[in-house]
Amino acid sequence: EPEVTQTPSHQVTQMGQEVILRCVPISNHLYFYWYRQILGQKVEFLVSFYNNEISEKSEIFDDQFSVERPDGSNFTLKIRSTKLEDSAMYFCASSEWADIRGDTQYFGPGTRLTVL
Amino acid sequence: QKEVEQNSGPLSVPEGAIASLNCTYSDRGSQSFFWYRQYSGKSPELIMSIYSNGDKEDGRFTAQLNKASQYVSLLIRDSQPSDSATYLCAVLNNNAGNMLTFGGGTRLMVKP
Numbered sequence: 203e204p205e206v207t208q209t210p211s212h213q214v215t216q217m218g219q220e221v222i223l224r225c226v227p228i229s230n231h232l233y234f235y236w237y238r239q240i241l242g243q244k245v246e247f248l249v250s251f252y253n254n255e256i257s258e259k260s261e262i263f264d265d266q267f268s269v270e271r272p273d274g275s276n277f278t279l280k281i282r283s284t285k286l287e288d289s290a291m292y293f294c295a296s297s298e299w300a301d302i303r304g305d306t307q308y309f310g311p312g313t314r315l316t317v318l
Numbered sequence: 319q320k321e322v323e324q325n326s327g328p329l330s331v332p333e334g335a336i337a338s339l340n341c342t343y344s345d346r347g348s349q350s351f352f353w354y355r356q357y358s359g360k361s362p363e364l365i366m367s368i369y370s371n372g373d374k375e376d377g378r379f380t381a382q383l384n385k386a387s388q389y390v391s392l393l394i395r396d397s398q399p400s401d402s403a404t405y406l407c408a409v410l411n412n413n414a415g416n417m418l419t420f421g422g423g424t425r426l427m428v429k430p
Contacts, residue, residue: 258415
């Protein structure tokens with residue numbers, strides 16, 4: 203069964219460093235997403251991406267964040283200058299399309315980001 | 319601010335019993351609703367989607383939707399210890415880039 207994959211599974215970085223989290227969405231899916239979950243808190247939407255551009259972004263997704271689809275398979279989240287409060291699990295998700303019954307989002311296993 | 323509310327639990331049920339999980343949402347225009355299961359330290363795993371008022375059954379799981387009351391529920395029949403997890407209700411905003419808004423989750427404990 204096709205699945206979303208993410209690398210790395212765990213990333214440790216120093217405050218102020220740049221990190222890139224990588225995702226390979228399900229191959230025939232057209233919509234891609236990033237969510238994050240701070241330990242003990244809700245899963246929060248960061249950004250959605252379709253047709254090589256951002257469809258929607260949340261207040262969390264400020265100028266420190268960017269997303270890119272550098273080739274036909276990868277989808278990346280970059281945090282330019284990490285802060286302590288960026289420590290969280292970051293989940294990538296994808297969906298086939300946006301219409302009802304094609305809009306189910308499937309999540310990858312996540313990347314645990316620890317900022318020291 | 320669109321909100322999704324769940325009782326955090328824990329909800330404790332004996333093995334073989336029915337577990338009932340509830341969720342309310344604030345956006346009356348929502349059309350797509352999802353239940354995910356999340357084991358500790360893992361990612362959300364889809365259980366079911368529901369789009370129309372009424373019941374939808376899939377194996378031991380039944381999702382129920384009442385749009386007039388802005389209420390979604392999940393029933394788990396014949397609960398097993400392996401069902402012990404946090405159950406997340408999520409509501410899709412089709413008008414905002416397919417953003418999913420999650421509830422805080424209900425922790426279910428199934429005791430042998």
